[in-house]
Amino acid sequence: MAVDTSRPLDPAAGAKGARGRGGRVRKDGTPPPRRIRHALARHWYAWAMVAPVVVVIGLIIGYPLVRGVYLSLTDANEANVERTIGVNHIPATYTTVGLDNFQAILEDQVFWDRLIWTVTWTVSCVALTFAIGLGLAVLLNRRFAGRTLYRSLLILPWAVPAFVSVFAWRLLYNEKNGILNKVLDGGGIDAVPWLNDPTMAKVSVIAVNIWLGVPFMLVALLGGLQSIPGELYEAAEMDGASPWQRFRHITLPGLRSVSSTVILLSTIWTFNMFPVIFLLTRGGPGDSTEILVTYAYRLSFVNSPRDFAGASAWGVLILLILMLFAVVYRRSLRKQGEVW
């Protein structure tokens, strides 16, 4: 059995050919017709396979995006958008205001406060979720009695719909009657205002999000671990590598393609994690746990009058931040030789 370490990291190598950045077909002027036909045939299959996704995403995401960007450049709010009251149809009266919304947001300290907390929240959630997930995955990737049972129990939070879990945590966190405080009380410790103190609320929402996120990390990383050929470890052990060296030089590189993806995705998800914060604290106390997304939602659905333009502008800013992040992240991956 050949041990080809490069394959799991670079699976496309076998199917490559057109791997270069710009595509290779036109490099030497007009390619011979057979090659075109060949390429067309091959690409036709690929295009047919991805077409449904492209169409659906284009319609359902593309249009709202364009509309959202447009609204962010207007002064649309509840009072001047198109609406129907009884039998009267009132046409829209909002006007374009250029970049005023963005200027107002960027000059406002509220945005920067929310941004700092959102980044703190995202970094701590992703880092801790990944660390815990990796630790547990490494533990579970051995043979011992009860392994399957542990795995089932650890993944259990994933099987419970997130909003159900969040309500469960609200039961636990309840300041007067929740079980957490009753247990602390039994130990002679004063009740902790889990969701009512700005600092504790931040810790609490992070804890819940980690609790929700670990199973996904665990499964993804366990899958990655099990795709690393065992022969590598045997060989390393034969050469006298310590457990730490094996972890550092076999496990981590072997996990790189899985972990780069899950870190990217969970960063994006956490940055936009709406339900946890909304259902646990509604952004409170005050606005201490409000992240950018929940704030944007508050502008268009909670506050009165509803500020559609402002919410859209916040949304556009959120998107820009995430896209910037994705570009930087991808560039750093590419430097390590990971390209897609």
Next chain:
Amino acid sequence: MRDQRRGPLASVGLHTTLVIASAVAVFPPLWLVVTSFKPKTEAFSTDVVKNPTLRNYQHVLNDTEFLTWFGNSLFVVVITTVLGVFVAATTGYAVSRFRFPGMRPLMWLLLITQMFPVAILIVPLYNIMSTLGWLNQPISLIVTYLTVAVPFCAWMMKGFFDTIPVEIDESGRVDGLNPFGTFWRLVVPLAKPGLAVTAFYTFITAWAEVAYASAFMTGEDNLTLAAGLQTFVNQYTSDWGSMTAAAVMIAIPAALVFSWAQRHLVAGLTAGATKS
């Protein structure tokens, strides 16, 4: 996977860590189950089995629209899952195996779709659905959930197809199968564990989605479970008894799908490890 040459101390450490982690993982849902059997007035009592009662379940099943919501959810979720898995698999396969013009933009598109906050899309989407006359129709949720779940599932399937050796495709090609044939006859059977995870993810996404479900579906008869559950505990009422009982019944199908997917996952991952 290596043999256990582990000292007793390491063994104790391993099991202690896993027991604590499992307890943390299991406790919140478990407490929810326990609470659901308590009389309404004792929702916050710490006693585990004082006066257990089925009153909450009876109330939810008999006096609310719970079963209707359940049916609505099931319909939306099953169709979403079937379509989603198929589309995600073909997309993931295309991205994993072919280098085609438009592939990079597509990867970007899939990624960027993940970045869209619900809060921004929901108003324009609502307008689209109302123009199409799809409000209060399951199709509005099916289409929306597909756009939520498929991009990630396609990424996941790409990762899974990446671990299946391309030699398998090549041998199919040699035997005269076209790319669809290779995909369908050779690769899909090998990718079953990946498909199971994808199905599970799509299912859980659709089963648990709150925001769109509450925006697009109105009227007692059209709600799905996620929207329905909120009617028990909101700003004005907090009927923790009904909420916990309903929550438990909502979690059961998810847990069933999960245990099914997990079995595939275990079998498949082991196979995946020895595949090379």
